[in-house]
Amino acid sequence: MRIVLLGPPGAGKGTLAGLIKEEYGVLHVSTGDILRAEMKSGSDLGNEMKKYVESGALVPDEVVTRIVAKKLKELDLTQGIMFDGFPRTKQQAQDLDRILKELGFPIEATLFMEVDLPVIIQRLTGRRVCKDCGAVYHLTNMPSKKAGVCDSCGGQLYQRADDNEETIRNRMDVYMSNTAPVIDYYEDQGKLRRVDASQKTETVVKALSDILENSNG
Ligand code: ADP
Ligand code: ZN
Secondary structure, three states: OEEEEEOOOOOOHHHHHHHHHHHHOOEEEEHHHHHHHHHHOOOHHHHHHHHHHHHOOOOOHHHHHHHHHHHHHHOOHHHOEEEEOOOOOHHHHHHHHHHHHHHOOOOOEEEEEEOOHHHHHHHHHOEEEEOOOOOEEEOOOEOOOOOOEOOOOOOEEEOOOOOOHHHHHHHHHHHHHHHHHHHHHHHHOOOEEEEEOOOOHHHHHHHHHHHHHHHHO
16 A cells, blocks of 8 residues: 655654554655755765755755655565655655656555644644654653653654744745645545544544555455
8 A cells, every 4th residue: 555644744644654654564754754864864965955954944856856766766665655744745746656657556545634733833842753763752742751761762852953833834834835735636636535633643543544454455
């Protein structure tokens, strides 16, 4: 099953993908994670990206698409795959369709995770991420057992540079103008499913596992 997780920053795409990936053994490709790893590596490409990511702007389409295309060639797509944070523009959606068509594994469904701005801001300002394994926590919604320390690997938790209120508002503006057209793009193809992503995690997980199971049966 090839699925795109769509939704504003803070919709819970990464959290959902993390939970589903363990249960179903489906691959998870998060462009945000890939870009942050690139920036952490200190490469020229990574340094070039910082100005976009830290202000909440989008990294140029051709850069992100090139990175995704390279990643896809390394993966075994028969395992199924969830895209998280990509495509984020209509151009990226068209490019992804072309790349996957060439590989013979087209997108089958997209899950649009809907959530309102106040919830988004509460989620993102409280988000904390493990420096070492990337696990995601929340100060009040999903705290680690020991403050500042990752439950699964003991790594230190930090706040993403783009998870401050001003940058979050920029990311929302970018989302409304660039990513909203992607919703229509998949709706026009008859591939769009919706879920109210302000519901509790288990409910949202169930919406996605229903899609996965119905596709197999
Ligand atoms: P969120 O979904 O919470 O905004 P991500 O981790 O998906 O966070 O993305 C963080 C930042 O990385 C984005 O604000 C953007 O700068 C960059 N980015 C991630 N995916 C893409 C993409 N597909 N195209 C362009 N920029 C991207
Ligand atoms: Zn960790």
